[in-house]
Structure formats: C-alpha cells, structure tokens
Amino acid sequence: MSLLTVVLIGPLVGFLAALLIPRSLPQYSRAWALVISLTTFVDSLVLVGRFDRGQGGEQLGLDLQWITSPDIHFAISVNGVSLWLVLLSTFLTPLCVLISWHSIQNRVKEFYAFLLLLEFGLIGVFLAQDLFLFYVFWEVSLVPMYFLIGIWGHERRIYAAVKFFLYTMAGSVLMLTAIIYLYNRALTFSYPAILEMLTSGRLVFTAEEQILLFLAFFVAFAVKVPLFPLHTWLPDAHVEAPTAGSIMLASVMLKMGTYGILHFCLPLFPTASRNCAPWIAVLAIIGIIYGALVSMVQPNLKKLVAYSSVSHLGFVVLGIFSFTQIGLDGAVYQMLNHGISTGALFAFVGLLYERRHSLAIADYGGVATAAPWLSTAFLITTLASIGLPMLNNFVGEFLVLQGTAMANFTWAVWASLGVILSACYMLWMYQRVFYGEAGHEVRSHVFDLKLREWAVVIPLVAMMVWMGIYSQSFLAPVGKVTARVLEQTEVNVPFRVALPTHVEAANAR
Amino acid sequence: MPANFVSATDLIRFLPETILTIMGTVLMVLTPILNRRSSRVFGDLSLVGLAAALAGAIYAYSQPGPAFGGMLVVDGFATFFRVLVLVVGILTVLPSYRFLFRQDAETGEYHALLLFSIAGQCLMAASNDLIMVFIGLEISSIASYVLAGYLRDDKRANEASLKYFLLGSFATAFFLYGVALIYGSTGSINLTAVRAAISGQNAPSPMFIGLAAALMFVGLGFKVSAAPFQMWAPDVYQGAPTPVAAFLSAGPKAAAFAVLLRIFMTAFEPIGSGWEPVVWVSALLSMTIGNFAALLQSNVKRMLAYSSIAHAGYVLVAVTARSEIGTAAAMFYLAAYAFMNIGAFAAVSHLSGKGERYLSIDDFAGLGQKQPLTAAMLTIFMLSLIGVPLTGGFFGKFYIFKAALESHLVWLTVLGLLNSVVAAFYYLRILVMMYMHEPGDATSEAEPLSPGLRAALILPAVGTLFLGIFPAWVLDFAGRSSTLVK
Numbered sequence: 002m003s004l005l006t007v008v009l010i011g012p013l014v015g016f017l018a019a020l021l022i023p024r025s026l027p028q029y030s031r032a033w034a035l036v037i038s039l040t041t042f043v044d045s046l047v048l049v050g051r052f053d054r055g056q057g058g059e060q061l062g063l064d065l066q067w068i069t070s071p072d073i074h075f076a077i078s079v080n081g082v083s084l085w086l087v088l089l090s091t092f093l094t095p096l097c098v099l100i101s102w103h104s105i106q107n108r109v110k111e112f113y114a115f116l117l118l119l120e121f122g123l124i125g126v127f128l129a130q131d132l133f134l135f136y137v138f139w140e141v142s143l144v145p146m147y148f149l150i151g152i153w154g155h156e157r158r159i160y161a162a163v164k165f166f167l168y169t170m171a172g173s174v175l176m177l178t179a180i181i182y183l184y185n186r187a188l189t190f191s192y193p194a195i196l197e198m199l200t201s202g203r204l205v206f207t208a209e210e211q212i213l214l215f216l217a218f219f220v221a222f223a224v225k226v227p228l229f230p231l232h233t234w235l236p237d238a239h240v241e242a243p244t245a246g247s248i249m250l251a252s253v254m255l256k257m258g259t260y261g262i263l264h265f266c267l268p269l270f271p272t273a274s275r276n277c278a279p280w281i282a283v284l285a286i287i288g289i290i291y292g293a294l295v296s297m298v299q300p301n302l303k304k305l306v307a308y309s310s311v312s313h314l315g316f317v318v319l320g321i322f323s324f325t326q327i328g329l330d331g332a333v334y335q336m337l338n339h340g341i342s343t344g345a346l347f348a349f350v351g352l353l354y355e356r357r358h359s360l361a362i363a364d365y366g367g368v369a370t371a372a373p374w375l376s377t378a379f380l381i382t383t384l385a386s387i388g389l390p391m392l393n394n395f396v397g398e399f400l401v402l403q404g405t406a407m408a409n410f411t412w413a414v415w416a417s418l419g420v421i422l423s424a425c426y427m428l429w430m431y432q433r434v435f436y437g438e439a440g441h442e443v444r445s446h447v448f449d450l451k452l453r454e455w456a457v458v459i460p461l462v463a464m465m466v467w468m469g470i471y472s473q474s475f476l477a478p479v480g481k482v483t484a485r486v487l488e489q490t491e492v493n494v495p496f497r498v499a500l501p502t503h504v505e506a507a508n509a510r
Numbered sequence: 511m512p513a514n515f516v517s518a519t520d521l522i523r524f525l526p527e528t529i530l531t532i533m534g535t536v537l538m539v540l541t542p543i544l545n546r547r548s549s550r551v552f553g554d555l556s557l558v559g560l561a562a563a564l565a566g567a568i569y570a571y572s573q574p575g576p577a578f579g580g581m582l583v584v585d586g587f588a589t590f591f592r593v594l595v596l597v598v599g600i601l602t603v604l605p606s607y608r609f610l611f612r613q614d615a616e617t618g619e620y621h622a623l624l625l626f627s628i629a630g631q632c633l634m635a636a637s638n639d640l641i642m643v644f645i646g647l648e649i650s651s652i653a654s655y656v657l658a659g660y661l662r663d664d665k666r667a668n669e670a671s672l673k674y675f676l677l678g679s680f681a682t683a684f685f686l687y688g689v690a691l692i693y694g695s696t697g698s699i700n701l702t703a704v705r706a707a708i709s710g711q712n713a714p715s716p717m718f719i720g721l722a723a724a725l726m727f728v729g730l731g732f733k734v735s736a737a738p739f740q741m742w743a744p745d746v747y748q749g750a751p752t753p754v755a756a757f758l759s760a761g762p763k764a765a766a767f768a769v770l771l772r773i774f775m776t777a778f779e780p781i782g783s784g785w786e787p788v789v790w791v792s793a794l795l796s797m798t799i800g801n802f803a804a805l806l807q808s809n810v811k812r813m814l815a816y817s818s819i820a821h822a823g824y825v826l827v828a829v830t831a832r833s834e835i836g837t838a839a840a841m842f843y844l845a846a847y848a849f850m851n852i853g854a855f856a857a858v859s860h861l862s863g864k865g866e867r868y869l870s871i872d873d874f875a876g877l878g879q880k881q882p883l884t885a886a887m888l889t890i891f892m893l894s895l896i897g898v899p900l901t902g903g904f905f906g907k908f909y910i911f912k913a914a915l916e917s918h919l920v921w922l923t924v925l926g927l928l929n930s931v932v933a934a935f936y937y938l939r940i941l942v943m944m945y946m947h948e949p950g951d952a953t954s955e956a957e958p959l960s961p962g963l964r965a966a967l968i969l970p971a972v973g974t975l976f977l978g979i980f981p982a983w984v985l986d987f988a989g990r991s992s993t994l995v996k
Contacts, residue, residue: 068982137899151946174927
C-alpha cells in the first residue's frame with residue numbers, strides 16, 4: 002500500500018474502529034483517537050521526508066479505477082502545496098483530541114469518531130486528483146463538521162450547523178454541475194488529463210462557457226473561504242462550534258476553498274480567472290477591511306477571532322489573484338500561517354472558556370496575573386496574528402502585499418490598512434482580557450496551563466516561530482507549484498483580453 | 511403464431527405474476543382456517559411467496575423475449591423493475607409484522623392484497639401492450655386502494671383510501687382515454703406497432719397522437735405523484751398505515767415509472783420533441799412544489815410524501831433527457847430511492863407506537879441517545895435523500911443530472927440541484943431532532959427493535975451504501991437494459 006493511502010485511510014480506519022468502542026468506556030475513545038491521529042501525523046511526516054522537493058509536479062500518485070461507467074478513479078497524489086495542507090490537518094487533529102480531553106464529556110465516542118472522519122475528509126480533499134473524488138471528499142467532510150457543531154456546540158449551535166451545511170451545499174451543487182459539464186466535454190474526471198487536454202488545445206471552452214464554469218467552481222470555493230459577501234455563515238459556525246470544531250474549521254476547512262481556487266479554478270479557467278481578478282480582488286479587500294472593522298467592535302472573543310479570519314483569508318484570495326509568483330507564494334504561506342495562528346487563538350480561547358465559562362471579553366481582565374504562562378502563549382499568538390516580524394504571519398502578509406503591489410499598487414495600499422487594523426483589534430482585545438485588575442471570578446477560576454495543555458501550546462508556538470524564522474523550509478516546494486500554476490494560467494488563452502499593462506509587466510519579471 | 515397459443519416459455523416468462531397470485535389466493539383461503547394466534551404465519555408465507563417470485567423473475571430472465579404473442583416482454587428492463595418491486599415487497603412485509611401486531615390487525619388479507627398489488631406491478635413492468643399496462647395498473651391500484659384504508663377504524667385511513675380511490679380512478683380513466691385514442695387512430699395497442707404507425711407513411715394526425723400522449727401522461731403522472739397531479743399524495747401517505755405508505759411511495763411509483771419510460775421511450779419516442787417541454791415543466795414543478803411544501807410540514811409522513819413528490823421530479827428530469835443514459839439513470843435512481851425511502855418509513859413505523867401516535871418530527875428528539883442503531887440507520891437514509899456522496903441517493907442524482915446535461919438541459923440541472931439544497935433543510939431537521947435534542951416521550955417509550963424491523967432498517971441501509979460505494983453493478987445492468995425493444 003502506498004504511503005499516501007496510509008495517510009488517507011488511517012483516519013477512516015480509526016473512525017470505523019472508534020464506532021465499535023463501547024459507549025461506557027469514553028477513556029478508550031479518547032486514547033484511540035489520540036493514537037490514530039498521532040500515527041497519521043507520523044505517517045505524514047514520513048510523507049514529507051519522501052517528498053521530492055526538487056520537483057514541482059504531482060508526486061507519489063496512486064490511481065485505481067473505482068467505477069467503470071462513467072470512468073471514475075480513486076486517484077490521489079500530493080504536490081508542494083497539498084503536502085503542507087495535509088501536514089497541517091494531521092498536525093492539528095491530535096491537538097484537537099487533546100484540547101477536547103476534558104471539555105467534551107457528553108457522547109465522547111461519537112465526538113472522536115466524527116473528528117477522525119473529518120480528518121479523513123479533509124486529507125482526501127487535498128489529495129484527490131479526480132474531480133469526482135474531490136467532490137466526494139468535499140461533501141464527506143461536511144457531514145462530521147455539521148454534527149460537531151450541532152451536537153457539541155454552544156446555545157445557537159443548531160442554527161449555526163444548519164446554516165453552515167446549507168451554505169456549503171448551495172455552493173457545491175453549482176460546482177457539481179460544472180464538474181459534470183466538464184466530464185461531458187472531456188469524457189474524463191481525471192484532473193491531470195483535463196489539464197493536459199486544455200494545454201494541448203484538444204479541449205477548448207468558449208469565453209462564455211469558461212466564465213460560467215469558473216463562477217460555478219469559484220462560488221463553491223468562495224463560500225468556503227469565505228469571501229465577502231458570502232461569509233455570513235462563518236461567525237455563527239465558529240462561535241457555536243466546540244473548540245476542536247472551531248480549530249478544524251478555521252485552520253483547515255477554510256483552506257479547502259483557497260486550495261480549490263489555486264488548484265482548480267486558475268489552471269482550468271485561466272482567462273476567466275484573469276478577467277474576474279479585479280472584481281475578486283476588490284471583494285477580498287472589502288473582506289480584509291470589513292472583517293477587521295467588525296472584529297474591532299466584537300464583545301465576544303470567539304466572534305472576534307472569527308471575523309479576523311475573514312480578514313486574513315482576504316489576504317490569501319488577494320495574493321492568489323495578484324497573478325504574481327510572490328503573491329501566490331505568500332497566499333499559500335498565509336494559508337498555513339492562518340491555520341497555525343488562528344488555530345492557536347481558538348485553542349487558547351477554548352482554554353479560557355473552560356476556566357471562566359464565558360466568551361465575553363468584558364468578563365475577563367487581569368488574566369495575566371492569574372495565568373502567566375497562558376497569557377504569554379496567547380501574547381505570542383496575538384503578535385503572530387498581527388504580523389510581527391520573526392513570527393509566521395509576517396512572512397505571508399509581506400509576500401502577499403509585495404505581490405499585490407506588483408500587480409496593482411492601489412490594492413496593496415488598501416490591503417495594508419487591514420494589517421494596521423489587525424494590530425488595533427488584537428492588541429486591544431489582549432489588553433482588555435489579560436491586563437488590568439483581576440476580578441473575583443477570574444482569580445478564583447482561571448488557573449495556568451496544565452500538562453495536557455502544554456502539549457497543545459508548545460507545538461503551536463514552536464511552529465509560529467519556526468515558520469517565521471525559517472520560512473524557506475516550507476516555501477521551496479510551494480514555489481515550484483505556484484510557478485507551475487502561473488505557467489498554466491498563461492497557456493491556452495485563446496480568448497484572452499488585454500490585461501492592464503502593470504500586470505503584464507509584473508508577470509514578465 | 512396464433513395469438514391464443516400458449517407455450518411453456520410463455521409461462522416461464524410469466525412466472526413471478528403466477529407465483530404471487532397463487533400465494534395471494536392461498537393466503538385468502540388460509541385466513542379463516544388458521545387461528546389468529548398463529549398469525550405470524552401470514553407474514554412468513556408472504557415472504558416465502560415474494561422470495562419465490564423473486565427467484566421466478568430471475569429465472570424468467572434466463573429466457574428473455576416476448577410472451578403471449580408480444581403482449582408481455584421479458585427483457586432486462588422488465589426484470590430490473592420486477593426485482594425492484596419484489597424487493598420493495600419484502601422490505602414492506604418485514605416491518606409489517608410488528609406494526610400489525612401493535613395495531614392488533616394481523617390478517618391474511620393484508621398480505622394477500624400486498625401480493626396482488628405487487629403482481630400487478632410486475633405485470634406493468636413487463637407489459638409491452640397498452641391493454642396489459644392498463645390491466646397491470648388496475649390490479650396494482652385496486653389492491654393498494656384497499657391497503658391504504660386497511661385500518662378500518664381510523665378516520666384518516668378511510669379518508670386516505672377514499673381519496674386515493676376517487677382520484678386514482680379518474681387518473682386511470684384518463685389513461686384509458688389515451689389508449690382508446692391510440693387504438694382508434696393507429697389501430698394497434700402493441701407499443702412496437704404503435705411506434706411504427708406513428709413514424710410510418712400514413713401517420714395519423716399529430717394532434718391525435720399528442721392528445722393521447724398527454725392523456726396518458728396525466729394518468730401516469732398521477733401514479734408517480736408528479737406535479738401538477740400530486741394533490742392526493744400527502745393525504746394518502748399520512749392516512750395510510752406506515753408500512754403501506756412506504757410501499758406506495760416505492761412500489762407503484764417504480765412500476766408506473768417503468769410504464770412511463772417504456773411507453774414514452776418506445777411508442778412515443780418519434781414525437782419526443784413534442785412531449786419533452788411538458789415533462790420538463792412537470793419535472794421542475796414536482797421538484798419545486800415537493801421540496802418547498804415539505805419545508806413546512808411537521809408530520810413526518812406528510813413530509814416524506816412531499817419529499818416523494820420531489821423525488822418523482824428528479825426521475826422526470828431523467829425522462830426529460832430522452833436518452834438511454836437517462837433511462838438507465840432513472841432506473842438506478844428508483845432503486846436507490848426505494849431503499850432509502852422504505853428504510854426511512856420503517857424507522858417512522860418503528861417509532862410511531864400504538865395507534866401511530868408519534869408522527870411529528872419533534873417526536874424524533876433524542877433518538878440518537880435512546881436507540882443509536884435506529885438513529886444511525888435513519889441518518890444514512892436522510893443523508894442519502896439529501897444526496898451526500900457515498901450513498902445511493904447521491905449517485906442517483908449524479909447520474910440523472912449527468913444525463914440531463916448530456917441532453918443540454920442546463921437550466922433544469924441547475925434548478926434541480928438548487929432544489930436539492932432546499933431539500934437538505936428539511937431532511938436535516940430530522941437529524942437535528944435525533945442528535946441535537948434531549949429525548950422526549952416518543953423516544954423514551956420506544957420499544958426495542960424487533961427482528962423484522964431490525965432487518966427492515968439494516969437491509970435498506972446496506973443497499974443504500976452499496977449503491978453509493980459500488981454503483982457500477984446496478985448501473986451496468988441498468989445501462990445494458992435501457993435499450994428498449996422498439
């Protein structure tokens with residue numbers, strides 16, 4: 002069995018076995034989930050080791066026929082971008098298991114089973130090379146998240162879960178239409194084969210077809226990202242989800258959208274992507290600023306982090322649609338950064354909630370005196386999130402802004418406003434929660450990190466520092482992929498309209 | 511070959527109907543003889559009859575070809591639908607044991623009527639002649655009118671039965687008018703001959719043919735509960751005993767679709783461009799009316815009734831595609847739909863309690879905690895009805911919309927898929943109730959699963975997942991059988 006299959010199937014096996022554990026032994030469910038998720042993490046580390054960094058294409062592929070008519074394959078492979086996203090998923094799942102250890106007491110068995118199923122779906126999305134298989138994983142990952150939010154969430158969990166499900170599904174049925182349409186034209190679901198047909202000119206879309214297909218894919222991805230104005234499900238889902246759900250949702254699930262745009266939209270529909278780029282960039286910038294402004298006025302900690310995600314993901318989309326190598330690299334890096342730092346923010350907010358049982362910023366204050374280590378970890382994460390040099394987000398934001406500036410300087414100016422605003426709302430939040438006089442509730446309930454929690458905090462903080470200092474270890478394989486994507490958006494553009502001259506200039510560089 | 515000549519092969523090709531009729535009659539005779547204490551025997555015998563008929567249907571396919579001078583035809587298409595309605599029959603009998611016991615209504619006639627109805631549906635699936643279609647339709651319908659009102663003391667059941675009977679008779683009359691017009695204008699009732707007459711040199715006035723096709727569509731549209739002929743479905747499904755409602759939503763519907771496909775894809779295929787817009791509109795109306803009305807329901811059976819209207823709409827999308835791929839997609843979808851819907855009804859039947867007290871969606875509250883197995887199976891059915899991948903419902907929808915796109919029905923595809931998002935909302939309500947609420951009266955009082963119900967839940971769930979993970983087996987067979995004799 003190939004290594005890729007082991008990484009993918011591990012969580013599925015874990016899920017099926019977890020169903021067999023008796024309900025009366027919750028401790029076994031927890032331990033089993035931890036064992037499986039750690040094993041999968043180790044497998045994915047081996048995968049990173051086996052990955053050939055010198056080569057930009059898809060690697061370690063596996064292609065088995067699943068259904069004969071229509072011809073659907075179980076085709077998976079990994080490239081320099083999906084490698085890190087898989088690693089991100091496998092890295093965060095054990096941390097989610099740990100962070101839920103005590104906070105989930107109700108229906109423990111199902112919780113961990115769904116968490117493993119979710120991991121399976123997410124890894125599958127990033128590996129699938131068959132459009133049909135991609136859609137299957139895309140939808141499969143939806144179901145466990147729906148249950149995670151709906152069963153173990155907070156007060157308005159049902160509303161949030163249903164909204165999340167319907168939003169995503171509405172987007173994805175359009176994508177399904179487009180996938181079937183592509184199949185009827187290309188007679189294959191194989192993504193590499195379709196790309197090959199497009200580059201060789203055996204498959205040509207009219208301008209109208211291309212724009213409609215692009216939009217069908219893009220809307221599905223944009224809902225997931227979420228791009229303004231399709232973001233309204235996100236604050237609800239994030240706030241209501243249990244901590245582990247918020248982490249997986251923010252850190253990995255949102256990346257399904259941006260990964261989809263990068264991996265499918267751009268290479269498949271280059272002309273449409275470039276034609277729509279100005280519109281999408283404007284929406285992304287609105288998202289950056291709007292998300293930041295809304296974060297600023299949030300009285301609820303989780304909602305603040307949720308809206309900051311809208312803002313951060315705006316950078317990713319902006320970077321992608323800058324159509325510059327630097328912008329794309331930055332966008333991918335920002336995907337990973339956001340995964341680590343926002344995942345950490347949700348984790349730490351979860352730790353605060355476990356202690357004080359409130360998400361209202363006003364209920365805190367003076368936490369720094371009660372829990373100095375927790376505060377320090379939170380501070381590092383806050384600084385990372387606002388883009389302090391030497392920490393991870395700085396690298397991504399810098400690259401995105403640089404790439405954007407090469408494409409369109411005005412966009413970059415507006416987007417950098419988001420960086421400034423993020424410093425405002427994050428630091429202000431930090432000040433209100435951690436400094437000041439500790440109230441009675443805080444003093445009596447908030448205690449410092451315990452051993453299990455250290456095990457969550459240390460890897461996250463270590464990653465923030467590592468990714469901030471030695472970004473090249475991640476960016477080298479990413480650059481190979483983004484260069485290829487850029488190249489693909491150049492070819493096969495029979496209906497290409499004249500681009501603004503500065504974009505041409507930037508690409509020529 | 512003289513028309514009155516009956517050969518041994520003809521009888522083999524007619525095997526399932528014969529077995530079912532004999533078994534049904536035996537049950538009728540046994541009813542007064544057997545003590546009511548041993549009433550389980552009725553169910554057992556009816557299962558034996560259905561299993562034998564299933565074997566008979568498969569054996570009949572070993573000798574495919576026309577029977578009785580071309581009145582019937584045993585081909586892959588007929589066999590597919592015969593097997594489908596027989597499986598539906600088995601899955602109806604399984605939960606009926608417990609249901610009838612609980613309502614104190616165990617009799618042989620329930621099972622006999624069921625067998626007769628299924629015999630009619632087998633006949634419909636195999637008929638290649640408009641009169642045979644009509645006879646099959648009547649056998650199936652009359653038995654199901656009685657079944658709908660089987661619980662005689664229940665007011666709702668009486669209403670359901672009467673309504674079903676009156677509207678059903680109207681619909682059959684429409685169908686018969688259509689047959690009469692065809693016979694009058696072409697001089698034939700054999701589908702192949704009708705096709706030849708329509709497309710031949712001396713074709714009758716297209717107005718006549720169009721009118722006949724429209725009348726037949728009205729009649730069959732009623733049977734499959736397609737909009738705008740769907741009015742009866744919610745009341746009948748709600749009033750009928752739950753296992754019967756399950757049966758009505760899968761068996762007669764599948765058989766009527768078999769007839770619809772056979773008539774419109776053979777006899778009326780030459781005027782396809784004429785009826786396509788009509789079916790297009792009906793498909794869209796069925797999906798939209800069904801899904802939006804289902805959103806508002808609080809009674810599960812009523813909700814499933816509207817959902818069944820919507821699903822008829824999806825199958826009509828496949829009919830609109832007017833291609834062999836569309837026919838195969840419709841066949842696959844009906845199989846998947848039969849599994850998931852019968853399974854869902856079995857769960858409803860399990861939970862409803864004595865006198866069918868608990869039928870509100872709210873009564874599912876906390877089922878996930880009280881009866882994890884029932885809840886898990888129902889989850890599979892709901893996800894399949896929504897159309898989540900790895901379930902039969904997803905592949906069914908996928909194939910249907912793929913066929914539609916191949917026939918350039920882009921708008922119908924987009925509208926149909928958006929419809930399935932609306933549908934997700936009301937199916938999710940059941941999941942929400944089962945897993946995200948605390949147990950209520952209904953789930954706390956629910957009795958443990960009886961063996962029959964357990965089988966009636968697990969078998970369709972296995973079927974649903976099988977069709978979702980390995981769809982190729984069924985789809986290949988459907989694809990090979992979708993080329994109808996013309």
